[in-house]
Amino acid sequence: MKVLLVGVGGVGEAIAQIARPHAWVEQIVLADYNLDRAKEVQAKLRDGKRFPVEFVDANKQEMIEDLAKKYTVDLIMNACDPSFNVPMFDAAYQVGINYMDMAMTLSEPHPQEPFKKAHIKLGDYQFERARKWEEKGLLALVGIGVEPGMADVFARYAQDHLFDEIDEIGIRDGANIEVKGYEFAPNFSIWTTIEECLNPPVVWEKDKGWFTTEPFSEPEVFEFPGGIGKVEVVNVEHEEVLLIPRWVKTRRVTFKYGLGDQFIGVLKTLHMIGLDNKEPINVKGVMVAPRDVVAACLPDPAHLGDRMFGKTCAGTWVKGKKDGKERQVYLYQVADNEECMQTWGCQAVVAQTAFNAVIAWDLVEHGLWKGVGVLGPEAFDPVPFMEKMAEYGFPYGIKEM
Amino acid sequence: MKVLLVGVGGVGEAIAVTAKRRPWLEKMVLADYSLARALEVAQKLGEANRFPVEQVDAGDKQRVIEIARKHNVDLLMNAVNVDFTDSLFDAAFEYGCDYMDMAMTGLGAEMGSRQLASNAAWEKKGLLAILGMGVDPGVSDIFAKYAEQHLFDEVEEIGVRDGAALEIAGYDFAPAFSIADTLEECTSPPVIWEKDKGWFTTELFSEPEIFEFPEGIGPLECVNVEHEEVVLIPRWVKTKRVTFKYALGDKFIHAIKILHMLGLTSKVPVNVKGVKVAPSEVVAACLPNPAHLGDKMTGKTCVGTWVKGMKDGRKRQVYLYQSTDNAESMGKYGCQAVSWQTGVCPAIAMELLAEGIWKEKGVLGPEAFDPVPFLEKMPEFDFPYGIREM
Numbered sequence: 001m002k003v004l005l006v007g008v009g010g011v012g013e014a015i016a017q018i019a020r021p022h023a024w025v026e027q028i029v030l031a032d033y034n035l036d037r038a039k040e041v042q043a044k045l046r047d048g049k050r051f052p053v054e055f056v057d058a059n060k061q062e063m064i065e066d067l068a069k070k071y072t073v074d075l076i077m078n079a080c081d082p083s084f085n086v087p088m089f090d091a092a093y094q095v096g097i098n099y100m101d102m103a104m105t106l107s108e109p110h111p112q113e114p115f116k117k118a119h120i121k122l123g124d125y126q127f128e129r130a131r132k133w134e135e136k137g138l139l140a141l142v143g144i145g146v147e148p149g150m151a152d153v154f155a156r157y158a159q160d161h162l163f164d165e166i167d168e169i170g171i172r173d174g175a176n177i178e179v180k181g182y183e184f185a186p187n188f189s190i191w192t193t194i195e196e197c198l199n200p201p202v203v204w205e206k207d208k209g210w211f212t213t214e215p216f217s218e219p220e221v222f223e224f225p226g227g228i229g230k231v232e233v234v235n236v237e238h239e240e241v242l243l244i245p246r247w248v249k250t251r252r253v254t255f256k257y258g259l260g261d262q263f264i265g266v267l268k269t270l271h272m273i274g275l276d277n278k279e280p281i282n283v284k285g286v287m288v289a290p291r292d293v294v295a296a297c298l299p300d301p302a303h304l305g306d307r308m309f310g311k312t313c314a315g316t317w318v319k320g321k322k323d324g325k326e327r328q329v330y331l332y333q334v335a336d337n338e339e340c341m342q343t344w345g346c347q348a349v350v351a352q353t354a355f356n357a358v359i360a361w362d363l364v365e366h367g368l369w370k371g372v373g374v375l376g377p378e379a380f381d382p383v384p385f386m387e388k389m390a391e392y393g394f395p396y397g398i399k400e401m
Numbered sequence: 402m403k404v405l406l407v408g409v410g411g412v413g414e415a416i417a418v419t420a421k422r423r424p425w426l427e428k429m430v431l432a433d434y435s436l437a438r439a440l441e442v443a444q445k446l447g448e449a450n451r452f453p454v455e456q457v458d459a460g461d462k463q464r465v466i467e468i469a470r471k472h473n474v475d476l477l478m479n480a481v482n483v484d485f486t487d488s489l490f491d492a493a494f495e496y497g498c499d500y501m502d503m504a505m506t507g508l509g510a511e512m513g514s515r516q517l518a519s520n521a522a523w524e525k526k527g528l529l530a531i532l533g534m535g536v537d538p539g540v541s542d543i544f545a546k547y548a549e550q551h552l553f554d555e556v557e558e559i560g561v562r563d564g565a566a567l568e569i570a571g572y573d574f575a576p577a578f579s580i581a582d583t584l585e586e587c588t589s590p591p592v593i594w595e596k597d598k599g600w601f602t603t604e605l606f607s608e609p610e611i612f613e614f615p616e617g618i619g620p621l622e623c624v625n626v627e628h629e630e631v632v633l634i635p636r637w638v639k640t641k642r643v644t645f646k647y648a649l650g651d652k653f654i655h656a657i658k659i660l661h662m663l664g665l666t667s668k669v670p671v672n673v674k675g676v677k678v679a680p681s682e683v684v685a686a687c688l689p690n691p692a693h694l695g696d697k698m699t700g701k702t703c704v705g706t707w708v709k710g711m712k713d714g715r716k717r718q719v720y721l722y723q724s725t726d727n728a729e730s731m732g733k734y735g736c737q738a739v740s741w742q743t744g745v746c747p748a749i750a751m752e753l754l755a756e757g758i759w760k761e762k763g764v765l766g767p768e769a770f771d772p773v774p775f776l777e778k779m780p781e782f783d784f785p786y787g788i789r790e791m
């Protein structure tokens with residue numbers, strides 16, 4: 001299998017590291033806007049022929065097509081931020097090869113009722129083109145990271161093997177990661193977090209379909225396994241809510257993120273004052289975007305990996321009935337930062353995202369996952385995926401609740 | 402009297418509006434960094450000869466002196482934020498006129514020490530500088546002196562208490578006073594004075610207490626905040642303890658703590674994609690300008706001095722206060738409550754100087770003067786005070 005990996009940031013690097021031991025991965029082209037970064041990763045991988053580097057502007061569809069043709073790749077793996085999904089998705093279609101990503105095309109809020117009604121939803125652009133992909137016999141597997149990705153596989157597994165009837169599926173993500181030496185230091189881009197957390201969260205219900213709420217709605221305390229313990233989680237806009245109802249029978253789907261009181265307080269305060277604004281404003285004659293100022297005041301998360309301690313947990317909480325009795329199950333994966341740093345040289349959050357894409361390549365390459373069109377992870381048989389998890393070093397757990 | 406007013410923000414405008422009605426005011430030069438803002442206020446005042454405008458960078462001492470000389474002023478009134486206090490204070494001394502401000506520079510017990518240290522030089526030159534002559538510091542200090550002289554035989558404790566029940570329609574969060582100054586005073590360690598310990602500092606927002614404000618404002622939680630009175634009062638009033646507590650409100654305290662934790666209250670410029678900018682300036686730029694909030698504001702604000710001590714062998718507690726209703730200050734003077742309440746005070750002090758009632762020379766706090774003539778003038782300025790036994 002030959003792969004064009006577009007975006008060699010934290011997650012891109014972890015994908016290459018996790019794929020490297022597998023002989024069936026013939027070649028991965030490391031393509032990035034920052035060629036130095038691609039070379040840095042290439043040097044760590046120590047195999048320039050199997051991991052060639054290329055400069056790419058992910059906004060330029062033709063440039064992506066040219067690279068795909070140059071290396072005759074079988075798959076475009078999108079590891080950029082989702083604002084670049086469209087050109088990459090369309091490039092794969094044009095060239096006639098498979099495509100995978102870990103986040104879906106962006107949403108746009110409803111112009112009149114942003115906190116009530118869904119408008120343009122995550123992935124709408126991609127799903128609108130499903131027929132064309134099917135007709136051409138191509139596969140676009142969207143949202144195949146950890147969340148979305150593994151969490152969707154778990155939902156499908158619960159339906160197929162653990163329940164007779166499902167009432168509700170809730171993705172729950174929480175961590176106890178601390179960054180030593182800082183009172184406040186997010187372990188991922190504050191810029192992106194502001195974007196994700198201040199967008200209206202989306203919820204799906206059988207009778208209402210997709211609808212949105214106020215940011216940070218429906219707070220609840222969720223008890224995470226692996227020693228993480230109780231964390232307050234709140235609704236955040238996320239792909240699983242768009243994907244799961246398309247393939248799994250249930251009555252309600254939510255995504256809640258354990259941002260923590262402190263973090264929610266920070267985001268609310270920034271929003272209240274207008275410091276989340278990404279448009280430049282005039283500050284005594286200088287034009288500057290308040291959100292960039294906030295980012296400039298905080299430490300750069302890319303350099304915090306070895307100061308981070310703790311675990312992060314992603315999972316799917318399913319409520320329903322089995323053999324006439326009520327049942328609740330949490331299917332999860334816990335990654336420890338120190339372990340990930342030692343094994344992969346990558347921090348937990350990125351390693352836990354990356355391994356899922358590589359398992360999906362494995363299953364497609366070996367004919368265990370077959371499908372055409374634009375599909376989510378829950379469209380496939382979950383069993384072979386979950387069997388591979390321990391083998392890849394990321395075992396799952398199942399907790400009765 | 403000819404006055405050079407440096408800074409024509411919300412408070413500067415209130416000073417000019419108040420002084421305009423007094424016959425002793427010959428001329429008041431409206432000098433601001435933003436000439437457009439100075440012109441806006443001049444237009445409202447409507448007497449171009451009496452209120453000429455000048456563009457000035459308050460940090461440029463030479464330029465300030467030139468303007469003072471050009472207009473042959475008797476007094477330099479500093480109505481900009483505390484960053485410019487040193488240059489304006491020095492400009493007045495070098496040019497040779499009296500000086501007044503409403504806030505002091507320096508941290509904790511060092512507040513105003515640079516100015517106070519030059520007392521002898523000012524005295525020798527026959528000049529007067531009154532430091533902290535707004536409402537608090539200012540009227541709060543005058544209340545303290547009055548209590549010592551007329552209400553108590555012995556004062557135990559003096560606590561300035563500032564609280565408001567103001568709402569600003571259409572804004573979730575909109576401080577009614579200079580945001581740069583608010584961030585500065587709320588993120589500096591609060592200072593307390595005690596007779597045995599002298600000045601010492603505490604954690605931010607320490608010693609929360611519920612204080613019942615008069616005039617319908619009601620009970621509000623007040624916390625220690627760094628403020629000038631704590632440094633000024635013990636120099637001229639005999640007591641055992643001085644504090645300053647501000648009813649900031651949970652929401653405000655929470656926001657300030659978060660901004661402080663993120664480093665966004667810092668005045669030190671950071672590099673933002675190649676541009677240098679001070680985070681606290683960015684916060685100020687995101688929020689509405691307090692000078693333009695008057696007609697969206699409703700409610701009252703109260704500043705006062707809570708004095709505990711002995712009178713005729715018995716315990717006594719008194720709260721001396723001034724309360725301003727925004728509807729009234731807007732209706733009569735076109736100024737929002739907080740700005741107007743601050744701006745009236747230096748205008749009254751100017752009148753006492755112009756009429757030769759306050760005659761001292763040197764570098765002094767408001768409590769160094771006879772408080773009675775000031776209190777007598779207050780009702781005349783639509784600025785009545787109240788005294789409540791507690």
